[in-house]
Amino acid sequence: MIYADNAATTQLNKAAFEAMTPWLLNEYGNASQPYAFARKPKKALAEARATIAKCINVQPDEIFFTSGGTESDNWVIKSSAFAAGENRSTITSAFEHHAVLHSCEAIEHLGYPVGYLMPTTEGLITAQTLNGIISNTTHLVSVMYANNEIGTIQPIKELCNVAHLHGSLFHTDAVQAVGHVEIDVSDLGVDMLSASAHKFNGPKGIGFLYIRKGTKILPYADGGAQESRRRAGTENIASIVGMATALKENFTGLKSNVAYIKSLEVRLLEKLSETNIPFVRNGGDNTLPGLISLSFSGADGEAILHRMDLMGISISTGSACNSVNTEISHVLKAIQLEETLAKGTIRISLGRNNTEEDVDFIVAALAKVLTKIF
Amino acid sequence: MGKITKCCVCESKLDKDAVGLNKKLLDKNLTRFFCIDCLADHLDVSVEDLYAKISEFKDQGCTLFL
Numbered sequence: 187m188i189y190a191d192n193a194a195t196t197q198l199n200k201a202a203f204e205a206m207t208p209w210l211l212n213e214y215g216n217a218s219q220p221y222a223f224a225r226k227p228k229k230a231l232a233e234a235r236a237t238i239a240k241c242i243n244v245q246p247d248e249i250f251f252t253s254g255g256t257e258s259d260n261w262v263i264k265s266s267a268f269a270a271g272e273n274r275s276t277i278t279s280a281f282e283h284h285a286v287l288h289s290c291e292a293i294e295h296l297g298y299p300v301g302y303l304m305p306t307t308e309g310l311i312t313a314q315t316l317n318g319i320i321s322n323t324t325h326l327v328s329v330m331y332a333n334n335e336i337g338t339i340q341p342i343k344e345l346c347n348v349a350h351l352h353g354s355l356f357h358t359d360a361v362q363a364v365g366h367v368e369i370d371v372s373d374l375g376v377d378m379l380s381a382s383a384h385k386f387n388g389p390k391g392i393g394f395l396y397i398r399k400g401t402k403i404l405p406y407a408d409g410g411a412q413e414s415r416r417r418a419g420t421e422n423i424a425s426i427v428g429m430a431t432a433l434k435e436n437f438t439g440l441k442s443n444v445a446y447i448k449s450l451e452v453r454l455l456e457k458l459s460e461t462n463i464p465f466v467r468n469g470g471d472n473t474l475p476g477l478i479s480l481s482f483s484g485a486d487g488e489a490i491l492h493r494m495d496l497m498g499i500s501i502s503t504g505s506a507c508n509s510v511n512t513e514i515s516h517v518l519k520a521i522q523l524e525e526t527l528a529k530g531t532i533r534i535s536l537g538r539n540n541t542e543e544d545v546d547f548i549v550a551a552l553a554k555v556l557t558k559i560f
Numbered sequence: 561m562g563k564i565t566k567c568c569v570c571e572s573k574l575d576k577d578a579v580g581l582n583k584k585l586l587d588k589n590l591t592r593f594f595c596i597d598c599l600a601d602h603l604d605v606s607v608e609d610l611y612a613k614i615s616e617f618k619d620q621g622c623t624l625f626l
Contacts, residue, residue: 488584489585489586496609512588
């Protein structure tokens, strides 16, 4: 089996798995309790928070553990709107992950205004576009660090500056990017940042939200005093420790991982060009390493996915059949990709576990699928 | 009575599942179809894998198979 859908999820890092097991089996104490058996989990929690904070260059008390990217995004969009009031607006992009977009729809239904930024055809949200719709009534701008379907990395620092100039908070959904590219949150200047462990070889069901000290946002869940009373609920120590271990491992080997994955990406595109099958690479020049969105004019993306699956290759598609029509993803619609290309779009996302042989096999399989119907 | 669809290779009669699978795996606008056995040969995969796909499509609620 060749797994080339690392943008959907990643394999759990072995060191992360091993770091998790003691907290599941033996050290199961509740970190909030005042007795000796709780000391180790409490210490592990503090260490994990410090490890994560160091990886993204923030303070440990600015890291809040959540169940993942979706919860982090929901928290930001809803709680910041509720804290700001109905006269203040939220701005996001039209091709965010549904965790952001559906949260925005939810607050719109409650009467909180939301504005949507359109990306360029290459998938970029420009400062100029943001300047065009932001006003002094905007309380939050939320733009993803890198798009999950086409990989485009956004000019976050620039966008954040525009938001701050208008007195707005800035959030970035960095779920697809954390652990895959270097992210210095203090340098970026963002007020909030979402991340999810399973995207960087950590366990599923755990993530974090960075909230800059002093940022006005309501708690996500009320209850106990966990997470500085902002996200109540007994901490999932095993997963938190696994997440911190995975992130540290990814950051330690980041430069070599990026170079290796980029080399696989270049190889795939070169080999594909050699087949003479016409294709378009989406997402512009600055994309996440290994995230390759390809469009084949006139092809059926969903058929490609299933045919590749039958050959033991896991990839993703940018369109899905609802049995009557082919539904094109909101991302491909937002970048105004031509319909015949959009319907024939697939996403290959390579990871550090992929090999050159994997890449060659993927290209050979693609060539077979795209040249043979009868 | 609707038109009977036959396999373009062995001429066996095709049911809804076989036609749906051809559309899913080859092209939604197909006019010629394979039976499951001939489709497996054509794609060089096992018949079991194709039935597993049909089962997944049904679970997803795809009306091509309902």
